[in-house]
Amino acid sequence: MSASGGGRKAASTSSADLVDLLARAVGAVREAAAFALDPGEELRVEAKAHRNDLVTQVDRGAEERIVRRLEATGIPIHGEEAHRVEDFETYRGRVWVLDPIDGTLNYVSTHRDWAISLALVDDGVPVVAVVADPVAGRLYTAVRGRGARVEPLTEGAAGAVGAAPRVLETVEDLPLSEGMVIAHYQLTQDAGIGRAIEASRGMRCYGAAALEMTEVAAGGAVVYAQPRLQPWDVAAAALLCTETGVVLTRMDGAPFDVRRAGSLLVGTPAAHAEVLEYLSPDRC
Ligand code: IPD
Ligand code: CA
Ligand code: CA
Numbered sequence: 001m002s003a004s005g006g007g008r009k010a011a012s013t014s015s016a017d018l019v020d021l022l023a024r025a026v027g028a029v030r031e032a033a034a035f036a037l038d039p040g041e042e043l044r045v046e047a048k049a050h051r052n053d054l055v056t057q058v059d060r061g062a063e064e065r066i067v068r069r070l071e072a073t074g075i076p077i078h079g080e081e082a083h084r085v086e087d088f089e090t091y092r093g094r095v096w097v098l099d100p101i102d103g104t105l106n107y108v109s110t111h112r113d114w115a116i117s118l119a120l121v122d123d124g125v126p127v128v129a130v131v132a133d134p135v136a137g138r139l140y141t142a143v144r145g146r147g148a149r150v151e152p153l154t155e156g157a158a159g160a161v162g163a164a165p166r167v168l169e170t171v172e173d174l175p176l177s178e179g180m181v182i183a184h185y186q187l188t189q190d191a192g193i194g195r196a197i198e199a200s201r202g203m204r205c206y207g208a209a210a211l212e213m214t215e216v217a218a219g220g221a222v223v224y225a226q227p228r229l230q231p232w233d234v235a236a237a238a239l240l241c242t243e244t245g246v247v248l249t250r251m252d253g254a255p256f257d258v259r260r261a262g263s264l265l266v267g268t269p270a271a272h273a274e275v276l277e278y279l280s281p282d283r284c
Contacts, residue, residue: 103208
């Protein structure tokens, strides 16, 4: 299914509207998470573009559940599996951007480190974010200009260890030497990233971009780098990052626009600057 609307001017959204839209988004993600945690049948796994690009009936079913819950908002949906907005790269106005399961390989293979990622993007700027880590029982949310928080995914539950409701404070501006780098395996061949990893406390790779970006926003790592991501991978976690003072650019330092696929370099201001320096073509 696709919707058009490129060139449409944004309806201005008040702060109260955004809080209402966040509540709807949270309800939709909670329903999809419960379904994905217990779909009640064997997984049917198919490959898409290549053998490690997987989709299951749960990715599709989670997307459908969220789309149904958000229909009443009248806002179009740009989702990974079946709902596309035409000319998304230049889309103006409000649009939900959805990855029903981020980290499908993990969902299928290790059963952890997968997420549901939903953002409301207005004129290319994320204004509402929901990232669920269902296995850890955590729900991360943000409204632009109003900060980010984490709470138990299940309403009323004590939640997993560390999931007590709390505001995500502005990240401590740690340098590379005091934190972990999360990098995609393809980047281990990159000399600049290799030097950055050596200067850090070590490298991790969890295989779900939304959770990896969220880890930086939550202070668990100082850098995340990836050679190519899609809008649905990053839209929600990008707001968690900006609301916590984390810097996002392309890996060459160019400005980042969530509507366009491309590389991503996320970090505390200090560590982000250090990695850019290591990646600089003058420093080989
Ligand atoms: C993938 C994950 C992975 C990233 C890939 C994405 P998917 O999302 O975020 O960490 O390295 O580029 O495609 O396909 O599981 O939704
Ligand atoms: Ca994804
Ligand atoms: Ca996905």
